[in-house]
Amino acid sequence: MTGTKQKEPQAAAAQPGPGGHFGTFGGRFVPETLMAPLEALEEAYTEARQDPAFQMELDELLATYAGRPTALYFARRLSEKLGAKIYLKREDLLHTGAHKINNCLGQVLLARRMGKSRIIAETGAGQHGVATATVCALFGMQCVVYMGEEDMRRQRLNVFRMRLLGARVEGVAAGSRTLKDAISEAMRDWVTNVSNTHYLLGSALGAHPYPMMVRDFHRVIGVEARRQMLEREGRLPHTIYACVGGGSNAIGIFHAFLEDKDVRLVGIEAGGRGPNPGDHAARFSGGAPGVLHGAYSYLLQDDDGQVSLTHSVSAGLDYAMVGPEHALLQQQGRAEYTSIRDEEALEAARLLAHLEGIIPALESAHAVAEAIRRAPSAPDEVHLVNLSGRGDKDIDIYRENFVELDAQGSDYAH
């Protein structure tokens, strides 16, 4: 088992193969018009990551603007209840309320370096949209965020936040009116305005170099958590939990632990209403490898190769494809992937709120729920949950689902 004398994780993150392949996954599958811009982006990013000045500016912003490092918190009451040690990596404490700001700061600096004046982004839950609008305000860049109309309805608070920050939010009425359609629309914008526009993609998805670059910008989560855990517990965690929509917070915390073979990595997808097609976003159990939005990875699709509709109470997990590096980690058996249903996630959120005074984002509540499910059968172990975001944006949904709280005082779990 892992002991106290851990070697530091490798300084440089593992790189995908030529062409951006993670094993057979990843790659570049886009209309030709986008190929030259992707090549230019890769080149600019490769230069930037080797430039100490770039890294220094980013580190400074992460520390003074975003609020890094984030705390590693020992969840005492939850641990007592479950009979095992539960730690939370508090990405929810970051500016704008989720891990998304890590990547946005990195990419906006890159966009400036490339001389782009206009930023576009997609958003599901609105967290990436808010983080993008925020960094655009910070640097005085024009900002357009594409968001499915269904997501605008269920995350209306974030829509307003983006507008308050000076961004234009474009509703997308196509398809399922969720994240998938927002990405398609953002790609159409990019292909049209490619000369002055940077597409600030918000997850470890899409064509190379995005999955690698987004991962690198979030890798700080795992690097911090690993160090903090060693300081606090004198050992590494047995199991790490992270929710997986595209998979950016998960790859961010997993990556620094990949070489620590004894650390179990668990990604949690949206189990939605259940296993029927269209009721969930569990790509590994319900999907098959395919191509969408620039990458080859596990995809929920029908027998004709049409992309399936998805459902999750959490807009940020409601997407038909998983990031390509996760597909490789699953294939290698280095990480395992499971799913949590809507009602389990809601219940986990309520429990965390009552026991720890922390209202998690619905996405992160999926990771909490999996820890709740597993921890009682592993009482001597240390469990680390990446609490990727806070639940302020989800208050409307919590309210819809916990109607009894509006009617009476709570008598839950005192």
Add this chain to the structure above:
Amino acid sequence: MRISELFARKRKEGKPALVAYITAGDPSPARTADLVAALERGGVDLVELGVPFSDPVADGPVIQAASERALAAGTRLSIVLEIAEQVRRHSQMPLLLFSYLNPVMRYGVKALAHDAKQAGVDGVLLTDLTVEEADSTVKVLRKAGLDTVFLAAPTSTERRMKLVAQHSSGFVYLVSRTGVTGERDALSSSLDELIASLRKATDLPLAVGFGISTPQQAAAAGRIADGVVVGSAFVRIIEKHGGAKNLEKRLEDFARSLANALNGAPA
């Protein structure tokens, strides 16, 4: 090789080829072969049969809506191949299958190569298959006797134009402007330059598309290209008049107006 023969014949005549795109299965799979026949009567030289896809990122609203209608009407890749077969019973016009990659991967590239050839399809264009990822697919399709057409774009560097040309056979499809498919008010002003640089990379015929919707635009593009692709303008007619009995006549008339414009324009 119907595609190469077409462009060779057109070159000899000194006229550009008229290429039409329609989404197969819109308004219904049963009607598509008749629409193709109408296009041919109107003077279309090559038809691109679009395979509808749930997430057509390269397409503007007109073709997105057509995809949705075709999918709602039950269109799938196997049915598009049946449509090609129906067309082939009565016509020797070249047919190009125009698809996003995922439906083809799901069908199986080998199975598609075989079945498409059997159905009388002449070539395949896969919108989101980049040349970097294309080697095995190109091999399989060519082995089955199908042409592989790739897109060149205004953003393509000289190196990329060469790669696109190397992977293409039959012709190269030049995207005339950055952006998605759809009608535009004016032709791209940089088209001359773009064609000139692509000609340096290849001797293959060049067909120009994206944003060409009127006889005037077609004629202008036809003066410098070997083929002119019109898509959304046809699809819009289908959208507007899909329920009407005279849809075929409308398509034929519009095709004729484009063909006349091209034929009046010495290449």
